[in-house]
Structures are given as C-alpha cells and as structure tokens.
Amino acid sequence: MQTDQQARNPLEARFMRYVQVDTQSDPTSPSCPSTEKQKDLGAMLATELRDMGLSDAHLDDFGYVYATLPGNSGKKVPVICFCSHMDTSPDSPGAGVKPLIHRNYDGRDLMLPDDPAVVIRESAHPDLRAQHGNDIITASGLTLLGADNKAGIAAIMEALSFLVEHSELKHGTIRVLFTPDEEIGRGVDQVDMQKLAADFGYTIDGETLGSIEDETFSADGAVLKIAGVSSHPGFAKGKMENAMQILAEVLTTLPKDRLRPEVTESKEGFIHPVSIKGEVEQAEAHFILRDFDDTLLEAHGKLLRETVESVMRNYPASTHTLEIRPQYRNMKNVLDRFPHVVAYGEEAISRSGIEVKKRSIRGGTDGSRLSFMGLPCPNIFAGEHAFHSRQEWVSVQDMQKAAEVIVNLAQIWEERS
Incomplete structure (x- = not known):
C-alpha cells in the first residue's frame, strides 16, 4: 500500500x-x-x-x-x-x-x-x-x-x-x-x-x-447561569453557597442512564453540557438539547428546568437564570x-x-x-x-x-x- x-x-x-x-x-x-x-x-x-x-x-x-x-x-x-x-x-x-x-x-x-x-x-x-x-x-x-x-x-x-x-x-x-x-x-x-x-x-x-x-435532530441550546454567595472560606459555615458546586449538583442530578450522548443512539435524544466555567460567586453552563421529535425535545427542556429548580431550592440565598433557545428543527x-x-x-x-x-x-x-x-x-x-x-x-x-x-x-x- x-x-x-x-x-x-x-x-x-x-x-x-x-x-x-x-x-x-x-x-x-x-x-x-x-x-x-x-x-x-x-x-x-x-x-x-x-x-x-x-x-x-x-x-x-x-x-x-x-x-x-x-x-x-x-x-x-x-x-x-x-x-x-x-x-x-x-x-x-x-x-x-x-x-x-x-x-x-x-x-x-x-x-x-x-x-x-x-x-x-x-x-x-x-x-x-x-x-x-x-x-x-x-x-x-x-x-x-x-x-x-x-x-x-x-x-x-x-x-x-x-x-x-x-x-x-x-x-x-x-x-x-x-x-x-x-x-x-x-x-x-x-x-x-x-x-x-x-x-x-x-x-x-x-x-x-x-x-x-x-x-x-431538532435542536435547542440552553445557558444556565448561577449566582452563588461568596464568603471567606475560613468563616464560610452557614454563609457560602458555592455556585460551582451548585452547578455540579445540577449536572450530577440529570439522568445518568439515558439522555446523555454517551448512552444514546438511533432516534434517542439527549441533554448535553458542552462547556462550563465558574468561580464561587458565578458559574455558567452551556447545553445542547437534541431529539428527532419536537415534543420530546420540549420535554427535555422541561426536565432540565425542573432539575435546576429542584437543586436551587437547597440554596435559598442563590439565584439562577436558565435560557433555552431554538437552534434548528x-x-x-x-x-x-x-x-x-x-x-x-x-x-x-x-x-x-x-x-x-x-x-x-x-x-x-x-x-x-x-x-x-x-x-x-x-x-x-x-x-x-x-x-x-x-x-x-x-x-x-x-x-x-x-x-x-x-x-x-x-x-x-x-x-x-
């Protein structure tokens, strides 16, 4: 050859x-x-x-x-x-x-x-x-x-x-x-x-x-921004709400055996975090959401939103925004x-x-x-x-x-x- x-x-x-x-x-x-x-x-x-x-x-x-x-x-x-x-x-x-x-x-x-x-x-x-x-x-x-x-x-x-x-x-x-x-x-x-x-x-x-x-695929993009609470780490008990750890909790709460690119094929859709950045006070993640069925794609967005809101209830001093936008159909x-x-x-x-x-x-x-x-x-x-x-x-x-x-x-x- x-x-x-x-x-x-x-x-x-x-x-x-x-x-x-x-x-x-x-x-x-x-x-x-x-x-x-x-x-x-x-x-x-x-x-x-x-x-x-x-x-x-x-x-x-x-x-x-x-x-x-x-x-x-x-x-x-x-x-x-x-x-x-x-x-x-x-x-x-x-x-x-x-x-x-x-x-x-x-x-x-x-x-x-x-x-x-x-x-x-x-x-x-x-x-x-x-x-x-x-x-x-x-x-x-x-x-x-x-x-x-x-x-x-x-x-x-x-x-x-x-x-x-x-x-x-x-x-x-x-x-x-x-x-x-x-x-x-x-x-x-x-x-x-x-x-x-x-x-x-x-x-x-x-x-x-x-x-x-x-x-x-039909496709949406999502941006999650979390505003946490910073404090001196030596005196943080009961005060700090680390935005990076909140974001990590969101990611680990999402399904592990489905709705991930690494475990899906054929007509199965997913919620995929493609980038993250952050510090104690601010953290941000970008996601792509994909499915062949527009109704299922909408459900993936709903699941992401519900997951974020569920996690955020554990951090009452922190706030967040989640924006989901259409990309293509x-x-x-x-x-x-x-x-x-x-x-x-x-x-x-x-x-x-x-x-x-x-x-x-x-x-x-x-x-x-x-x-x-x-x-x-x-x-x-x-x-x-x-x-x-x-x-x-x-x-x-x-x-x-x-x-x-x-x-x-x-x-x-x-x-x-």
Whole structure:
C-alpha cells in the first residue's frame, strides 16, 4: 500500500488543494464569518468557478460563495442548489493540514507519520471494509483532514466542471452555495435567499457511500447561569453557597442512564453540557438539547428546568437564570411535503450503481435550516468519515461517486420537468 501526496486526477487535486487552506470557524467570535481565513478558501473557489465559466461567481462580505450554472434545457426546470460548507471544526487542530493518499487500501492499519499514536484501524472504522482497493486520503496525524466538508466542495466543483465540459447533458439552472460557520451552527445566518433564488436544494455533506438523509435532530441550546454567595472560606459555615458546586449538583442530578450522548443512539435524544466555567460567586453552563421529535425535545427542556429548580431550592440565598433557545428543527417536517426531492436523490444514487442508504442524522446540516427558510434540502453523501478528529479520512472513489450523483440529479430534474 503506497502513500503519496501527488494527485492523479482533477478531483484529487482539488481536494488536496482545498484541505490545505485553514478554515476553522470560531464559536467565540461574533463576526460573520467567525474567522476571516474562511474567506481565503471562498476567494479561491470563486476564482475557480469563474475560470470554469460561471461568470457571476463571487464571495460576499459575509464569506458566502454564490455562483450560477445557466440551464441548457428548453423546458421550465426548477432551480436546484448544491451546497457545502467551507469551515472545519474547531474540535481538533486545523492549521497546517498535510494530506496523504494511501493508494490501493488493503485493510492494513493506516499509520499517520507525524504522530505514531494516531492510527486508523479497520476495527474502529467499519466503513473501511468497503474500501479495499480504493485510495484513502488522511491527514498526517497532527490535524483533522477537513473532508468535512471539503469533500462535498470538491464533489460539487468536479460535477460542475463535468457539466460545463459536456454541454450535451441537459439540465436546468444550477445554483452553487458555499457557506462559512456551519460547524458552529451559524452556516446560513447571512444567506441571501433572494440572491440564491433556488427552488430546491441538496447539501453534499454526508458520510457513507450511498447515504441520503431526510431527517435531522431538532435542536435547542440552553445557558444556565448561577449566582452563588461568596464568603471567606475560613468563616464560610452557614454563609457560602458555592455556585460551582451548585452547578455540579445540577449536572450530577440529570439522568445518568439515558439522555446523555454517551448512552444514546438511533432516534434517542439527549441533554448535553458542552462547556462550563465558574468561580464561587458565578458559574455558567452551556447545553445542547437534541431529539428527532419536537415534543420530546420540549420535554427535555422541561426536565432540565425542573432539575435546576429542584437543586436551587437547597440554596435559598442563590439565584439562577436558565435560557433555552431554538437552534434548528428536523428538516423532515418540511421534506415530507416535497417527497419528490428525496426520491430524485435516491434515483440519482441508484443510477450510479450504488445501494441507497436512507438515514437520519444524529446532528444537523445547513439543510436543516435552509429547509425552513424555503429551500427543501436533504443531505447526500460526500464520503467523509471520522470527522472532527485527527483520524478523519475520505475515499477518492466515494468523492467521485458523489460528483456523479450530482450530475445525475441535474439530469433527473430536467427529465422530470
């Protein structure tokens, strides 16, 4: 099994080029985009799109890339948008990505040279079993790879290039949208829907070959702030109410055998503390609440509130606030009203000779919010795996199939119109 850094085809070259641009988003930044460096990739993509012939391609002030491939059909075809996000997760290092191509994968452990402790094993990554003979791209061990979601970007760019070169393939108008800040839940905050002017869309941000996802979590965020009572610790008896310990009591009072990410799967939701900070007088925790069922999501919020209030009754001199805000909702609530959007996606996958794997996402995509903004938008595979980690990997052949599915979709929408 040979390892190299040299691309052998245009899609590989695109992907290798994109992942070397640091585009990590920053949840602590209030700006849009949250990091200016995301615009470095946006500018690169806009230039490549214009060079491809999409003359209106541009990067706006908020870090979004828009472009149009005009239709070549005599029919009135709905305008279709293909969308991927440019940012990478802040959960693992993202600067200085060195992509490596492991040619003709044969099932052996993938050793990442810059950190021998980072090993990608088939036993821990079952989807690798379907990759024997394929070419696997990883980072070098010190960073994430960025296949989430630069694999989707590369697939869209490859598909557009193919459609431009093969004008005999009939299609309607295609819009391209590349977004910043998806990884921090703000990927469509500043999308100009009038400029986009699309009827339906597909995010290319899924995992396993053949997967199409029409359902996501519904999501809320919660912020709990506790104001305790400070006192000199030597004279604190009967006076101090330590905000950090109150917060700790809230966390340990929440269910331990359910409603935690580490003990849930499939359609089970959770209440998940993602960050805490504090001192004796003040403590604060941020939570994410998730479920596929909006009624159950509401119940999770109620349980969190009741738990906090129950604990706080033991600390009469302390006060608290708990704010629960909606983040996004299950896109299935919208997509069920437009079943042909998902059906065309399934057909496009089948035309590529791939088994369709219809799934639900234990998470969200830009498509979750875009669906509720008037752009019904399921999610299609890009081939990315083990995202947000230094073990992230993608198959070249899966990215090629994703590009093929995009081309198929463009043709199917024209044929059905």
